[in-house]
Amino acid sequence: MCNSLIPAAYRSLGADATAGSGRSARQDYPPAPEPLPVPVIDNHTHLDFPDGDSPVAIAAALDAAQAVGVQGAVQVGCDLESSRFTVQAVDLDSRLLGAVALHPNDAPDYARRGELEEALAEIEQLAAHPRIRAIGETGLDFFRTEGEGLAHQRYSFRRHIDIAKRLDLTLQIHDRDAHDDVVQVLREEGAPERVVFHCFSGDEALARICNAAGWNMSFAGT
Template sequence: MTETPDTYVRERATEGRKDLRYPAAPEPLAVPVYDNHCHLEISDGDVGLSLEEQLDRAQAVGIAGVVQASGDVESSRWAVDAAESDPRVLAAVAIHPNDAPTYAEAGRLDEAIAVIDELAARPRTRAIGETGLDYFRTEEPGRAAQHASFEAHIALAKKHGIAMQIHDRDAHDDVLETLRRVGAPDRTVFHCFSGDEPMARICADAGYYLSFAGNVTFKNAQNLRDALAVTPRERILIETDAPFLTPVPLRGRPNAPYLIPITLRFMAAELGLDVDELSAQIAANTLEVYGSFA
């Protein structure tokens, strides 16, 4: 076991945010689950919490572990260090699609992907992520670098036999086309799924996993609830994407893995399932995708 990594790599902007207090802990889950996508390297809230404090808070309400996702070389190294320092963490490493053009412009994209390749070989790295396409923040000519990076990351997931977490924003058709054309890894996860019911059916038919975050609770997110309703139970995952996407009724407050029970209970109600039943299914799905945390 290595030393615990530095508490944070970066801080989240607080401009325009009114309440930076961490919310009170929700009622614990009786059946533990996992947050399969979070960014604990990002400082948020009125107090800075260490990795151990974040994990202890989560464990106290039934969150048995987290998958620490990455977006650049620095955060990928941090994720691996975190996973090697605490058995409640597994790592996902990648260059985020919005960072790929920056690396490419500096002539360093191949170098960065080579580092991801090295980190992917570490035993507690269980996913390549987050990678994919983002047409919301990146326009041409930067999208060419996104496509090249995405395909390189797909190849890495296959090479190392690990899962892949996809970031897909306003690029549904091209993400699906790329996966069809080059072939998806065996365990492909749409992180923070943002599509609709027809897309969910396409993903289900292809055997992809759909991960739902706190935005499934948002009033204007009926498309996500419709997608959840048609997703096979064995393909559902849950995440916070912390510190982002805090669920209703806590929008605007800092998000963290310990708030997973709010989203999970909402999802169970939408699906007409017992909370314990959905928890057990999601826990099993998570372990199927990423392997054991032990």
């Protein structure tokens, strides 16, 4: 494997974890909480997002989580780069499973560059990895995307639903200010067997729709 393909946080873990600004990011963390009464899996995390100026020390972060009852996590990709990272990460640490997708705010950028089809094809290839268990995060975001980008976003969401169904993977949805349209697209396309509304932001009406359809709602900290 080419060394440059290894996620940065896995290279010389101790040294890289404090590289960059020179500060030790871990010193900024609050004390660990009491261990959870029952073990859980974190179903949505982005370990490729830097911690300040430093890459996350992934093994150390998972060790700290495990010590308080979070036994594993689903690493979620948002674009090609982070989805490739996700596949590498799940191969390197058995506590991770993965999700890959083009985020609804990134899909229009791929479309504008004429690269959306190619990107979707690569997402499907990456999703075939046995430790990739979800397509996400995908969906609709009317807060950050507008104009012509919305059509690309909607198209990308439909394509992700199709990939999830064909590969029998869970669909992990990002829905921001787009509740009715997300439900409409899911119904038009036919929802995959397993659906998660990641970081549920809907109201009682949407909760009732999800409940009736058997779609899971994730209530995350914000």
